[in-house]
Amino acid sequence: xxxxxxxxxxxxxxxxxxLHIEETFPTAAHRELGNTQMRANLRHATHTIRxxxxxxxxxxxxxxxxxDAGSATKNLVMANLPALLEEFEKNFTARGxxxxxxxxxxEANSIVAGLIKEQNxxxxxxxxxxxxxxxxxxxxLEEQGISAFETDLAELIVQLGHDKPSHILVPAIHxxxxxxxxxxxxxxxNVDPNLTDEPRLLAMAAREHLxxxxxSAKVAISGANFALADSGTLAVVESEGNGRMCLTLPExxxxxxxxxxxxxxxxxxxxxxxxxxxSSTGERMNPYTSLWTGVxxxxxxxxxxxxxxxxxxxxxxxxxxxxxxxxxxxxxxxxNVCPVYExxxxxxxxxxxxxxxxxxxxxxxTGITSEENSTLxxxxxxxxxxxxxxxxxxxxxxxxxxxxxxxxDSKRGTKKLPxxxxxxxxxxxxxxxxxxxxxxxxxxLPLGKLAAGRDxxxxxxxxxxxxxxxxxxxxxxxxQSFRDWWKKDHTPVAATNxxxx
Amino acid sequence: MKIALxxxxxxxxxxxxxARATVKILERLxxxxxxxxxxxxxxxxHINSGYMDEALPVVTNHVNAFESVAYDVAVAPSGSCVASVxxxxxxxxxxxxxxxxxARAEAVGAKTYELSQLLVDxxxxxxxxxxxxxxxxxxxxxxxxxxxxxxxxxGDRQLDLLKSVGGIEVAxxxxxxxxxxxxxxxxxxxxxxxSAMLDDKARNIESTGxxxxxxxxASCLMHIGGGLSRTTSDTTTMHFAEILASTIxxxxxxxxxxLVGKAGVR
Numbered sequence: 001x002x003x004x005x006x007x008x009x010x011x012x013x014x015x016x017x018x019l020h021i022e023e024t025f026p027t028a029a030h031r032e033l034g035n036t037q038m039r040a041n042l043r044h045a046t047h048t049i050r051x052x053x054x055x056x057x058x059x060x061x062x063x064x065x066x067x068d069a070g071s072a073t074k075n076l077v078m079a080n081l082p083a084l085l086e087e088f089e090k091n092f093t094a095r096g097x098x099x100x101x102x103x104x105x106x107e108a109n110s111i112v113a114g115l116i117k118e119q120n121x122x123x124x125x126x127x128x129x130x131x132x133x134x135x136x137x138x139x140x141l142e143e144q145g146i147s148a149f150e151t152d153l154a155e156l157i158v159q160l161g162h163d164k165p166s167h168i169l170v171p172a173i174h175x176x177x178x179x180x181x182x183x184x185x186x187x188x189x190n191v192d193p194n195l196t197d198e199p200r201l202l203a204m205a206a207r208e209h210l211x212x213x214x215x216s217a218k219v220a221i222s223g224a225n226f227a228l229a230d231s232g233t234l235a236v237v238e239s240e241g242n243g244r245m246c247l248t249l250p251e252x253x254x255x256x257x258x259x260x261x262x263x264x265x266x267x268x269x270x271x272x273x274x275x276x277x278x279s280s281t282g283e284r285m286n287p288y289t290s291l292w293t294g295v296x297x298x299x300x301x302x303x304x305x306x307x308x309x310x311x312x313x314x315x316x317x318x319x320x321x322x323x324x325x326x327x328x329x330x331x332x333x334x335x336n337v338c339p340v341y342e343x344x345x346x347x348x349x350x351x352x353x354x355x356x357x358x359x360x361x362x363x364x365x366t367g368i369t370s371e372e373n374s375t376l377x378x379x380x381x382x383x384x385x386x387x388x389x390x391x392x393x394x395x396x397x398x399x400x401x402x403x404x405x406x407x408x409d410s411k412r413g414t415k416k417l418p419x420x421x422x423x424x425x426x427x428x429x430x431x432x433x434x435x436x437x438x439x440x441x442x443x444x445l446p447l448g449k450l451a452a453g454r455d456x457x458x459x460x461x462x463x464x465x466x467x468x469x470x471x472x473x474x475x476x477x478x479x480q481s482f483r484d485w486w487k488k489d490h491t492p493v494a495a496t497n498x499x500x501x
Numbered sequence: 502m503k504i505a506l507x508x509x510x511x512x513x514x515x516x517x518x519x520a521r522a523t524v525k526i527l528e529r530l531x532x533x534x535x536x537x538x539x540x541x542x543x544x545x546x547h548i549n550s551g552y553m554d555e556a557l558p559v560v561t562n563h564v565n566a567f568e569s570v571a572y573d574v575a576v577a578p579s580g581s582c583v584a585s586v587x588x589x590x591x592x593x594x595x596x597x598x599x600x601x602x603x604a605r606a607e608a609v610g611a612k613t614y615e616l617s618q619l620l621v622d623x624x625x626x627x628x629x630x631x632x633x634x635x636x637x638x639x640x641x642x643x644x645x646x647x648x649x650x651x652x653x654x655x656g657d658r659q660l661d662l663l664k665s666v667g668g669i670e671v672a673x674x675x676x677x678x679x680x681x682x683x684x685x686x687x688x689x690x691x692x693x694x695x696s697a698m699l700d701d702k703a704r705n706i707e708s709t710g711x712x713x714x715x716x717x718x719a720s721c722l723m724h725i726g727g728g729l730s731r732t733t734s735d736t737t738t739m740h741f742a743e744i745l746a747s748t749i750x751x752x753x754x755x756x757x758x759x760l761v762g763k764a765g766v767r
Contacts, residue, residue, distance in 0.1 A: 030693050321596070339680045343697045379691060381684025381698070382549060384651035398592065404551030405596070412554075421686070425547055429555035432510060432542035433562045439538075442514050457730060467692030471699060472727030475515065482508050482517035486536050492528060 015312025015365040017105030017135040021350025024375040028348040029340075038174045038345050045173045046336045052282025053333060053389070059284070060274070069271045071393040074327035077262050078317060084229040084262045085308070091232030095294020097304040105135035108309045112137060112221065112254055113144045115305055119252050121146075121218045127236065127243040128152035129223025130168055130330055131256045131309060133352045137221070148221065149213050151242035153206050160187040166346030168353065169280050169332040174345050177202060210242060220246035220301070224257040225329070226272065227306075230265035233293040234306065237276060237286050247290050253301035259313050260326040272329060275391035279331035312365030321402040322364045327392045328357050334386035334396060340379055349376065356386035360399045368406045377403035420464045435483070442481035452476030502623075503533045505572035507563075507613065509582045509719070510542035516719045522746035522753070523578045523616060526633060530624060539566030545585040548593055550686045557597050560590050564602065567609045574623060575613040578742045579718050580649020583615040588652060615649060616742055617658035617717065629745050630667035637747045638668035641739075642711040644702070644725065646718035647680050659717045659741050666744055672709040676701070683724035699728040707734045715741045 021028075032038065057063050077084060089099050102108035108131075116124055124141070126132065126148050138148045138159075150159045154172040158165050161183040165171030172180070181197040184205055191205055222243065226235040234255055236243045247253060263269065277286040295304050317323050335341045335355030346354030350372070351362040359376045366373050377400045380386075386396045418426070431437050452458050457473040460466070468474070504527055508520040524534050544559035563586065567575055577583050587610040594603035620626040629635035643663055649655040664671050682688065682698025702725055706714045713736060714729075716722050726738035739753075747753035 026691055026693065029691060033693055033697055339682070339698050340691075340694050343694055377551075378687065379694075381647075381680050381682055381687045381695065383647035383680035383684070385647075385678075385680070388651055401549055401551070401589075402596075404549070405553045406551075408551035409553070421550070425550060425552040425555045428542075429547060429552070429558055432544065432547075433558035435537075435539040435541050435562075435566065438510065438513070438541040445514060464689050467689040467695075468727075470692055471696035471731060472688075472724060473730040474727060475723070477515055478517055480517065482513045482520040483536075483538070485517055485521065490524070492533070 014367040018352045019366050021372045024372050025379045029344040032344045032348040041176050049336045056278045067393050070275050088229040097294045100307045102309045104311050108135050108307050109140040123147050124219040125149050125213050125217040125246050126221045127246040128155045131223045151210050214245045217250050219252040220250040222255045227262050235291045238288050244290050248300050252303040254305045256307045279333040279391040316364040322399050324394050325360045333389040337385040337389045356396045369410050374407045445477040448477035502573045505575040506536050507577040509579045511719045519578050519740040522742040525746045537566045537570045543582040543585040548589050564605050576619045578616045580615045584648040584652035586610050586613050621658045629665045634748045635745045636667040636749045637744045640670040640711045641715050642672045642674045642709040644716045646721045672711045675705045681721050681725050683721050703728045713737045713739050
């Protein structure tokens with residue numbers, strides 16, 4: 001290795017923005033669990049979506065093959081990302097688009113703000129975008145005196161409610177329609193004071209409000225679901241048509257996208273346009289899919305910009321076991337089937353990316369040594385429902401376990417005193433690494449009976465085990481282990497009617 | 502066949518009757534059961550908690566123990582431990598840079614079956630009443646544990662075996678495929694969420710009116726049983742191996758000294 005400084009950045013460069021959570025998952029989960037209205041709303045919504053998803057997935061005879069194809073394509077993209085990005089840049093630029101590269105959230109935000117200021121405007125419309133949520137663009141623009149109006153209905157509800165999204169696809173999933181009506185009445189200008197919570201009327205009110213914004217905005221900001229390298233084309237998939245309004249009406253269009261969104265070419269869309277709507281909303285096909293390639297004179301936006309953002313993605317890609325998390329197409333199927341998400345809601349995860357994918361993606365983007373974020377990989381019972389539901393077969397449970405290993409390893413040797421968990425694991429390692437050791441410990445089983453009450457149950461345990469006995473008993477151990485019984489009391493049954501194989 | 506029993510640590514120490522029932526079933530079918538005495542644990546608790554260095558000697562021990570004896574197949578009455586042996590052991594060995602151990606772990610994993618897998622796929626048991634003499638005149642419901650259902654793709658093997666037991670009444674469990682919330686050290690590190698999941702599972706079990714909930718994983722059953730024990734219902738939990746081992750002449754006792762739940766103390 002040469003030790004000459006080459007001026008190259010040192011990897012990994014981790015992401016910033018709305019990825020660093022402010023409190024540990026158990027603390028946030030404890031608070032959110034107490035919100036019974038939210039839990040009821042969430043349970044109803046996730047169960048409805050998951051049932052719809054199962055129904056439309058079952059219609060496809062080749063669903064598993066589609067998942068394999070989606071997974072293989074994404075793996076291919078990640079393996080060839082630098083070349084595909086260059087190919088995309090060449091084609092996007094050739095069609096009149098302008099590319100900006102951003103290493104982190106701060107760079108991406110300042111590029112976008114600069115582009116808006118060039119247009120001499122202080123108001124922009126936005127189509128829902130996870131990338132801009134991730135970097136906290138709206139808050140940044142506000143500091144710069146620029147108002148960003150969300151046009152996706154759910155994002156609008158969250159924005160008007162001075163709230164944060166709690167789901168990547170259904171950002172206001174934690175609100176019911178009565179709560180939505182109350183937000184509109186309090187926060188929406190010129191709203192009918194007799195507005196009821198009938199969905200049609202709520203939608204009409206939002207539509208009227210949004211039309212005024214669409215028709216006056218000079219600049220729009222979007223995310224992108226896919227970018228096609230062979231033609232420099234971007235694609236946005238949405239349900240309400242607000243995206244199409246943003247993508248076609250303003251003079252300037254600024255798209256912010258993570259570098260992992262690439263696909264080699266348009267033929268790859270065939271697979272993903274079957275996987276995405278079915279996995280996300282349980283629909284066979286989503287209502288609006290918009291694709292745009294550069295600038296067309298006299299038609300649509302005349303200034304087309306794309307901010308290609310890293311923000312920790314290269315660091316995630318460098319993680320051999322974790323990198324497939326970047327294959328995520330943001331469908332949210334994992335959230336809708338996750339028993340932990342169903343009970344805590346998205347806010348407990350603290351990051352733009354909640355649920356099972358968030359529990360791996362967030363620490364991969366920020367690095368596991370980020371203190372609060374290191375609690376995220378433990379926010380799962382490893383039941384595996386997320387892996388089953390993932391349209392691109394991201395093995396989320398395996399990555400969760402890998403990240404727990406990274407967390408434990410990163411703390412080795414840094415603590416003055418080992419934690420209770422460290423001691424338990426060390427003791428367990430001794431006990432479980434030999435039949436003799438375990439057999440020796442099992443001789444002490446009758447002692448456990450002493451810890452139990454007359455009803456033969458242990459109802460309170462000390463230290464970290466107290467978490468168990470807060471809602472569960474432990475049975476008194478038996479007088480004799482199986483091992484001991486086998487040695488002393490087992491008599492093999494004479495095999496008189498042996499079924500030879 | 503010569504069948505090596507992997508009792509698993511929790512069954513060995515806490516639920517020996519489950520392993521005894523497994524032995525009984527297999528010997529009743531005329532097979533020779535052996536118990537490799539070097540065995541201890543699959544190491545799943547260590548792996549899932551992120552303690553990979555501490556897991557390595559546990560996994561190595563398991564591979565050594567099951568390499569040191571001759572047998573046709575190995576069996577464990579636990580879907581999650583079998584999933585760990587099959588899937589987690591090779592991954593851990595690779596992560597620790599031990600390619601030789603990885604290959605050895607894969608070989609042991611390939612010969613290891615979960616009990617219902619062995620009974621249905623290898624030994625051709627489809628009717629427990631006829632082929633095993635199983636008799637259990639109680640109303641039960643059934644919880645399919647996550648790792649058996651998803652990692653091993655056991656499908657309805659355990660449930661179908663239960664339904665074929667003589668005298669049994671099997672009630673459908675609402676939201677059966679939802680996790681009970683155990684998750685190993687998840688139940689300690691995220692005790693609140695784990696308890697919330699357990700509450701729903703317990704409520705669903707009680708809604709069936711069954712006297713016990715059967716399953717194929719001692720740890721999940723301990724979790725569910727421990728939760729039911731705190732409620733006012735009389736419902737308890739039992740491993741499906743014990744139900745299959747129960748016959749008219751040798752009925753399984755539902756008042757054993759280590760059942761958790763109201764039935765256990767009557």
